Every structure is written in C-alpha cells, then in structure tokens.
Amino acid sequence: MGIIGGHAAAFTSRVSGFRLTLVPGLLRQRLAAHGCTLFFVATAVSSPHSIAELEAIAKRIRAKIVRMVYTAQSGHPGGSLSAVELGVALFWNHLRCDPANPNDPNRDRFILSKGHATPFYYSLLAERGFFSADLLEGFRKLGSPLQGHPSMGAVPGIEMSSGSLGQGLSFAIGHALAARLDGRDYRCWVLLGDGELNEGQVWEAAMAVPHFGLGDHIIAIVDRNGIQNDGFADTIMKTNPVEMFRGFGWHVIECDGHNMADVERALTEAEQPHERPRVIVAKTVKGRGVSFMENNPGFHGKAPTAEQLEKALAEIEAGL
Amino acid sequence: MTTISAAATREAYPHALMQLVDEGVDVVAIDADLSASTMGFQFGEKHPDRWYTVGVAEQNMVGIAAGLAAAGKTAFIASFAAFLPGRCFDQLRTSVAQPRGGLNVKAVASHGGITVGEDGMSAQAIEDLALMTSLIPFDVIVPADFEEAKQAIVAVGKTTRPAYVRTGRPKIPVLYDSSYRFEIGKAHQLRNGTDVTIIACGVLVDIAVKAAEVLAGENISARVVNMSTIKPIDREAVLAAARDTGAIVTAEEHQTTGGLGTAVARVLAEEYPVPMAFVGVDRYGTSGKWDELLEYFELTPARVAQAARDVIARKR
Numbered sequence: 001m002g003i004i005g006g007h008a009a010a011f012t013s014r015v016s017g018f019r020l021t022l023v024p025g026l027l028r029q030r031l032a033a034h035g036c037t038l039f040f041v042a043t044a045v046s047s048p049h050s051i052a053e054l055e056a057i058a059k060r061i062r063a064k065i066v067r068m069v070y071t072a073q074s075g076h077p078g079g080s081l082s083a084v085e086l087g088v089a090l091f092w093n094h095l096r097c098d099p100a101n102p103n104d105p106n107r108d109r110f111i112l113s114k115g116h117a118t119p120f121y122y123s124l125l126a127e128r129g130f131f132s133a134d135l136l137e138g139f140r141k142l143g144s145p146l147q148g149h150p151s152m153g154a155v156p157g158i159e160m161s162s163g164s165l166g167q168g169l170s171f172a173i174g175h176a177l178a179a180r181l182d183g184r185d186y187r188c189w190v191l192l193g194d195g196e197l198n199e200g201q202v203w204e205a206a207m208a209v210p211h212f213g214l215g216d217h218i219i220a221i222v223d224r225n226g227i228q229n230d231g232f233a234d235t236i237m238k239t240n241p242v243e244m245f246r247g248f249g250w251h252v253i254e255c256d257g258h259n260m261a262d263v264e265r266a267l268t269e270a271e272q273p274h275e276r277p278r279v280i281v282a283k284t285v286k287g288r289g290v291s292f293m294e295n296n297p298g299f300h301g302k303a304p305t306a307e308q309l310e311k312a313l314a315e316i317e318a319g320l
Numbered sequence: 321m322t323t324i325s326a327a328a329t330r331e332a333y334p335h336a337l338m339q340l341v342d343e344g345v346d347v348v349a350i351d352a353d354l355s356a357s358t359m360g361f362q363f364g365e366k367h368p369d370r371w372y373t374v375g376v377a378e379q380n381m382v383g384i385a386a387g388l389a390a391a392g393k394t395a396f397i398a399s400f401a402a403f404l405p406g407r408c409f410d411q412l413r414t415s416v417a418q419p420r421g422g423l424n425v426k427a428v429a430s431h432g433g434i435t436v437g438e439d440g441m442s443a444q445a446i447e448d449l450a451l452m453t454s455l456i457p458f459d460v461i462v463p464a465d466f467e468e469a470k471q472a473i474v475a476v477g478k479t480t481r482p483a484y485v486r487t488g489r490p491k492i493p494v495l496y497d498s499s500y501r502f503e504i505g506k507a508h509q510l511r512n513g514t515d516v517t518i519i520a521c522g523v524l525v526d527i528a529v530k531a532a533e534v535l536a537g538e539n540i541s542a543r544v545v546n547m548s549t550i551k552p553i554d555r556e557a558v559l560a561a562a563r564d565t566g567a568i569v570t571a572e573e574h575q576t577t578g579g580l581g582t583a584v585a586r587v588l589a590e591e592y593p594v595p596m597a598f599v600g601v602d603r604y605g606t607s608g609k610w611d612e613l614l615e616y617f618e619l620t621p622a623r624v625a626q627a628a629r630d631v632i633a634r635k636r
Contacts, residue, residue, distance in 0.1 A: 105392075152390070152419035159390070161419040164410050170380045171415060174387020174395070177348070177372065182391075201411070204380035212372070 049092045051260045055319075057127060058088045058260070062289045062316045064123035064136060070309040072140035075148065078299040079193055080120035082225035082257065082284040087124045089263045090189060090221075094271065099129035102156035108186050109159045109175050113168025114193035114223065115149040116301070122146050122155075130157035166199025168192060169220060173208055176217035190220045195228025198237045203248065210249035215277035219270045220250075222279060223257065225286035231297045245279045257282030289316050325494050327466035329487035329522075330430035334362035336473030337396060341367060345477055348388050349396040350374060352381045357489070358398035358430045378403050382411035382425070389416075389423035394477055400436070401429035401445035401486055409451055412482075422457025422482045428473060432462070432486035433573030434601055434617055435523055435610040444605045445486075450578025452484040453551045459483040459504055460551040462572075462580075464525035465495040468548055471502035479504070486522065488573075490610040493526045495546075505549045507557035513543035516628045517561035517568050521547050521580050524571040524599070524619060531571075531624035542628055550580050558587040562594045567631040569597045571624050576600035595634035597627040 049057075061084050069075040091097070096108040112121050119139070126133040135155065138144030145154035149163025160171050172188035179186050196202065209218055222241050230236050242252050251274050255266035263282065270278040286300070287293025290312040293304075304312055340347050351373045355361040364371035374381045378399055385395035397404065404427055405412050416425045434444045452460045459481055463469035469487050476483035495510070502508075510525070511532050520528035525546045532542040543565055545557055561568055568588065570581035576598035585596060601617050608616060 160386075161414060164414040166379075167383050167411060167415050170383020170411075171387040171390070173380070174384040174389070174393075175391045176387075177384065178388050178391030178393050181348070181369065181393075201377075201379040201383065204374075204377035205383065208374055208377070208380055208384075 051264065054085075054088050054092060054260050054264075057092060058084045059316055059319065061088060061120070061123045061127055063313055064127070064133070065119040066290065066304060066309060066312045066316070068119045068123065068136050068139045069303045070306070071137060073303045074140055074301075075119050075303060076116040076301045077119060077290075077293060077304070078227065078286040078296070078301075079114060079223065079225060080117045081288045081290065081293065082286050083117055083120050083191060083223045084288070085258050085260050085263045086191065086221055086223060086282055086284075087120060089260060089267055091124055091128050093264065094267045095189060096186065097128075099156065102130060106184055106186055109172065109188040110157075111160050111168045111172050111188055111190045112150055112162055113190055114165065114196050115162030117191075117193075118146065118148060118150060121150060125155065125157040128157075131155045165193070165196040166201040169202055169205035169209070169218075172218050173205055173212065173214060176214040177212065179217050180214075186217070188218050190218065192220060192222050193228070194222055194224040194226065194233055194239060194241060195236070197222070197239045197241055197244070198228075203244075206245065206248040206250070209277045215274060218277055220245075220277070220279040222281045223284050224281055225284045227286040227295070227297050227300060229300055241281045245281070249276055250279045251276040253278060253280045255280060255282050257284035258288055291315055326491040327494055328489060328491050329463050329466055329469035330357070330359055330489060332463075332466050332469035333359045333398065333428055333430070333473060333487065334366070336470045336477065337363045338366055339470075339474055340394070340477040341370065345394050346392065347396060347477065348372070348393045349398065350381050350385055352376060352378050352397075352399045352403070354399050357400070358428070360398045378407040379411050382408045383415050385425045386411075386415035386419070386423050389425050390419070393424070395425045396428060396477070397425065398428045398430065400443060401432040401448040402436075402443050404429045405448055405451045405484070406445065413455060416482050417455040417457055424480045424482065426473075426476050426483045426485070427452075428485045428487060430487045431489045433488060433523060434605050434613050434619075435488055435490050435573065437489065437610040437613060438607045440607040441605040446573075446575045446601045447578070448484075448486060449550055449572075449574045449580070453578065453583065455482070457482055458551065459549065461504065461549050462486045462521040463548050464520075464522055464546050465492060467494065467496040467498065467500055468502050468546075471500070472504075472548065475502060475504050488523060492523055495526060502548070505552045505554055507554040508546045508548070509543065509557070510546055511542070511544040513541040514565055515541045515567070516632050517543040517545060517565045518571060518624060518628060519545045519547045519558070519561065519568060519580065519584055520571040521550065523573050523614070524624075527614075527619060527621055528571050528624055530621035531628065534621055534625045535628055540628065540632065547580060547584070550583055553583045553587060555587050555591075558584050559592050562588055562592040566635050567595045567628075569599060569624060569627045569631055571599040571619070571627075573619060574600055575602055595631045597631040599624055599627050
C-alpha cells in the first residue's frame with residue numbers, strides 16, 4: 001500500500017495492475033504542512049506476468065501436483081490439475097498478496113472451497129513463496145502441516161479450513177462484511193468445484209452476496225471440470241452453473257479454464273465494477289495435462305503408479 | 321431463595337450484546353429469520369451497522385460468522401436450539417471448531433429444551449447439549465435465569481473461544497440479582513445439604529430448589545448446585561458434592577445422554593463414584609403450554625425429589 005501503510009480506510013480503485021488509493025484527509029493535511037500535495041498513491045498490485053511466464057509456472061505446478069500425489073500414494077490429482085491455470089493467473093497477476101506478510105489485514109483472501117484440491121493449493125502456495133517447497137514431501141503424512149484437506153493457519157496462506165464442501169462462499173461473506181465495516185478494500189476470491197454446487201449452502205450464500213451488495217469484495221470462480229466423486233456430473237447431479245448463478249443475481253463470465261489468455265481476460269473482467277457480483281465459470285478438464293487422467297473419473301482421488309508418474313511428468317513437460 | 325419476578329433467559333441476549341459493544345468488544349451479530357424470538361432484533365435496532373439477518377439459512381449464518389471471526393470480529397449467531405446446532409452442525413465443526421483451535425464465534429440458541437411449548441417436538445431441542453459438548457473448543461453454558469444469562473453471554477463475548485449458550489422461551493423465576501457473579505466453569509451452590517446433591521441447569525435449577533424444600537420437610541438435607549457451565553464442567557464442585565453428600569441427582573431439560581448428567585457422571589467415574597440418578601427427557605414431545613409440558617415430561621419437584629430418595633437408598 002505504498003507510503004500510507006495499512007491505515008488507508010480509503011477509496012481505492014484498480015487500473016490494470018495498479019491500484020489508486022486516496023490519501024486519507026488527516027495524512028493529507030500533515031503532508032500539506034510540509035509543503036507536499038498528494039491525493040492519490042499508485043501502487044503496483046503485482047507486476048503483470050506474461051502469458052508465457054504464467055504457462056511456465058503452470059507446468060511446474062502440474063509436475064508438483066502429480067509428484068505430491070505419487071509420494072503420498074493418495075490425494076486428489078484430477079480436480080487439482082483442472083484448476084492450475086485459474087490459480088496461476090490469479091496468484092501471479094491478480095491476487096493482492098505478499099508471501100512475506102501473509103497476515104496483512106489488507107491482503108486479498110483466496111478461499112479454497114473445494115478443499116480436496118490440496119495438491120494444487122499447496123503447490124501454488126509453495127511456488128508463490130508462502131512456504132518452502134520441501135514441505136510438499138510431507139503431504140498427507142503423519143506430523144506434516146499439509147493435511148489431506150486444508151487446515152487454516154497450518155502454513156501461511158491458508159485462509160480457511162475446508163474439505164467438507166460448500167462452505168467457502170459463506171466464509172467469504174463474513175470476511176467481506178468485515179472488510180466493509182473496517183473500511184478495507186480487499187477482495188475474497190473463492191474457488192468452487194462444480195460437484196460442490198450440489199451443496200445447498202452454496203446457494204444460501206449465492207443469494208446473500210448480491211443481497212448484501214458484496215460484489216466489490218467477493219469474486220467466485222467455478223472450476224467446471226464436469227466430474228465429481230462418483231462419476232460424470234451430468235449423471236450424478238446435473239447442474240447448470242451459468243443459469244443458476246444468473247438466476248441468483250450474479251454476472252456470469254465464462255472462459256476456457258486452460259487457455260491462459262482467456263483466463264486472464266476473465267479475471268480482469270471480473271475485477272471491473274459491475275452492478276452484480278461476478279462469478280467466473282471456467283470450462284475445464286479434470287486431470288488436464290496428463291493423458292490418462294484427463295476426463296477420467298477414476299483419477300478424482302487416486303494416486304499414480306511409478307510408471308504412470310514418469311509418463312505424467314513427461315507429458316506435462318512436453319505440454320501435451 | 322425467594323423468587324421476586326420472572327423473565328425469559330432469551331431476553332438477556334440483546335442487553336448482553338449492547339453491554340459488550342459499550343465495553344469496546346467488536347461485536348457483529350447475525351440472525352436467521354427468528355430475530356423476533358431470539359430478541360436479536362433489539363440489538364439490531366440499537367446497532368444496525370453491527371447486525372445482519374441472513375434469511376432462513378442457518379448454514380450460511382455459521383459460515384459468515386466464521387469469516388467475520390477470521391477477520392477479527394467477535395461474531396454472535398442466534399436461532400432456535402433445534403436449528404442451531406441442529407441445522408448447521410457440520411458448519412460449526414468444520415468452519416468454526418476446527419480452524420486454528422476454534423474461531424471466535426458465539427452461538428446463542430434460544431428456545432432450548434421442551435419449554436418451547438406449543439410448537440411441538442420439531443421445535444423442541446433435547447439434543448443440542450450432546451452435539452455442542454462434542455465440539456472440542458466450545459464452552460457450553462445453560463443459564464438458569466435472566467441475570468445469569470446476561471452475565472454468561474457477556475462472559476463468553478470476552479473470550480476468544482467459540483461458545484454455545486442455550487437460553488429459553490418462557491418467563492421463569494428470577495434467581496439472581498446484579499450482585500451475582502457468573503464465571504465460566506464455576507458452579508453456584510444455591511442451598512447446602514448433607515444427604516444428597518441435586519446438580520441442575522437451566523429451567524431445572526428452580527425446580528431443584530423446590531424439590532429440596534419438599535425433601536427438607538422429610539428431614540432430608542439436599543444440596544442444590546446450579547451447574548450452568550456444562551463444559552468445562554466444575555470438577556471441584558462435583559467432587560465436593562460427592563464427598564460431602566455421597567449421592568447425586570442431575571436434572572436437565574435435555575436427554576440424559578450427552579448433557580449435564582453425562583458430564584457429571586464422567587467426573588464421578590474418574591475420581592469418586594457415588595450412587596447417581598439422572599432426570600431428563602428421553603422421548604420426543606408434543607404440543608402444550610410450557611408449564612404443562614414440564615408436568616408431561618415429569619420435570620417436576622416431585623420427580624426430582626423421588627430421584628433423590630431413590631439415590632439415597634442406594635448409598636452403602
């Protein structure tokens with residue numbers, strides 16, 4: 001937040017990678033006493049990374065995901081691989097965060113509502129610098145802070161305990177109401193799965209976000225990979241997230257969740273002011289990047305063999 | 321202990337919240353379309369910026385409270401005890417109890433027990449204490465009158481732990497005045513005795529006092545302890561009762577499994593077993609006026625007194 005630190009309970013707006021913050025009146029007067037006139041401070045939200053850079057990061061994260069699940073011999077690779085581009089574009093170009101100051105009250109909150117996607121989440125946090133990638137070795141093992149599902153506070157960057165589905169959007173509403181009460185401008189980015197949309201609580205929260213006018217503080221992202229625990233979503237419980245969110249009063253932004261440029265476009269559009277809260281419905285492929293996991297319900301929650309790991313890593317490296 | 325007037329414990333809720341705000345606690349309170357019954361609306365009228373109603377959506381209410389607590393607020397939520405925790409137990413567990421050893425969320429559930437009255441069995445809560453005592457970081461409190469309810473809600477509002485406070489719908493006798501000092505985890509002895517101890521909570525405290533008066537007429541000396549904090553239970557008060565009187569009756573407006581009786585029995589089993597009897601509600605209910613229902617379920621001085629006689633007879 002530049003020179004005004006964390007105190008700015010102030011009007012702010014963001015323009016393509018920069019945020020303009022109105023300097024509060026008291027500070028403005030103090031500065032004026034020293035002959036300085038300052039109304040806005042521009043701070044870089046983050047240095048924008050190119051599509052090529054983001055794609056390179058996505059490759060590294062995919063490799064981490066399959067290694068983690070192989071090492072643990074359990075976990076959820078499918079719904080982790082489907083979320084990679086969404087997470088990378090968000091964490092490198094949009095989410096206001098500082099891994100060195102993970103408890104900054106003005107940070108944006110990333111809330112993983114689909115809590116089983118921990119191979120994705122932990123890889124993302126480690127790659128972004130929230131903790132050492134060495135910790136990934138302990139995933140799902142006794143004594144490791146990296147449990148099978150996220151435990152709030154176990155490592156920096158985990159905003160919420162999840163794993164029991166459907167609870168993230170409600171949690172974000174609490175954070176958003178607090179932001180408004182405290183005059184802070186942070187956003188809550190909530191990543192949901194499409195199977196998770198079966199949970200009624202999601203829709204209790206979905207009707208409350210527009211009701212409370214929290215569109216400036218909450219952006220939802222649905223990783224629509226089309227597969228849930230028991231099989232293809234269309235056969236287990238058919239949902240239409242686009243029509244459903246629209247019906248609940250949201251502005252729906254659709255994108256190809258594996259086309260980095262399209263994901264960038266969707267995230268940028270979601271950040272623009274709108275009379276309705278924004279949700280990105282990203283069409284994705286479960287198990288994306290590994291041929292034998294792609295669109296395969298069998299790899300919702302299954303680890304690869306040693307042979308499969310080698311094949312997976314080769315395919316990820318080749319970018320197939 | 322003479323009773324001078326009557327008040328419902330639920331009526332204490334908004335007053336306690338206002339006191340907390342006056343004392344500088346950053347309270348945010350949420351209701352789920354029952355605010356005219358939980359009395360939360362009175363807080364909302366005084367502090368509209370600190371009060372939200374989320375419609376008939378208890379699960380969402382708990383999740384929002386967890387988010388508020390994560391952002392530094394002291395979050396209060398209110399509904400009927402049949403729905404909070406009945407409708408949102410998983411959210412209380414996953415979003416409140418488990419993160420960081422327990423987030424700063426206080427559930428104040430009104431209409432506890434069977435004295436809800438005419439609404440019938442679906443609105444009567446006889447499982448809430450069993451559910452809430454199973455959530456590790458939660459304090460669980462059942463105040464016995466208006467003053468104790470007010471002080472208990474203020475007390476939990478000043479901790480950073482999650483808590484469950486159960487209040488009731490009917491106007492019940494006032495037992496305490498403002499000179500009373502409630503402490504979380506401390507029982508209060510209303511009457512001393514040597515032959516048996518009646519340990520009660522909530523509505524049953526006044527009934528236990530009346531039972532002790534009946535027993536006194538038979539030259540039976542009954543101690544009466546108000547065990548308003550079910551968790552953490554006051555072990556010293558339970559053990560003192562066991563050592564001093566050698567027999568214990570528990571009385572509660574809840575199933576005899578998973579509530580006050582279970583908590584007391586555990587202390588005795590671990591450290592000082594004595595004969596014990598449980599008075600509670602072990603069947604689903606029916607409609608009726610609250611005092612008729614106390615008779616229907618035999619939550620009466622007569623039954624508590626009989627349980628005391630029975631347990632005394634089992635002393636060696």
